[in-house]
Amino acid sequence: QLQLVESGGGLVQPGGSLRLSCAASGFTFPNYHIGWFRQAPGKEREGVSCINSGGSRNYADSVEGRFTISRDNAKNTVYLQMNSLKPEDTAVYFCARGPIQLFRRCVLWKGEYNYWGQGTQVTVSA
Numbered sequence: 001q002l003q004l005v006e007s008g009g010g011l012v013q014p015g016g017s018l019r020l021s022c023a024a025s026g027f028t029f030p031n032y033h034i035g036w037f038r039q040a041p042g043k044e045r046e047g048v049s050c051i052n053s054g055g056s057r058n059y060a061d062s063v064e065g066r067f068t069i070s071r072d073n074a075k076n077t078v079y080l081q082m083n084s085l086k087p088e089d090t091a092v093y094f095c096a097r098g099p100i101q102l103f104r105r106c107v108l109w110k111g112e113y114n115y116w117g118q119g120t121q122v123t124v125s126a
Helices: none
Strands: 003-007 010-012 017-023 034-039 046-051 057-059 067-072 079-082 090-099 120-124
Touching: 003 090, 017 034, 017 090, 017 120, 034 079, 046 067, 046 079, 057 067
Parallel strands: 010 120
Antiparallel strands: 003 017, 017 079, 034 046, 034 090, 046 057, 067 079, 090 120
């Protein structure tokens, strides 16, 4: 059973912080690129951040300097630390499994990712 389960979402005020978790099971977790994506009502799903098997990271321009992605292979978990949150960060956040690419940086294109979690809601509002 291949499974990705997001947690950690909630309601936070502008300027606040949240840490999202993506717990994986059913596959050889350290081999794969893992990405975080988000989707707001009426908008396309967009890439937020991703991390490859060696720990190389990529970020969308809109979150660079505010969000940090990390992975703990021993726990089969990827995290997204979100600081200085803005109302425009409000969305459902999904984690997803990408390909095995040992010598490539991950990309923030949803077409690269074939397996998705069910999402966790993040709402940034006063």
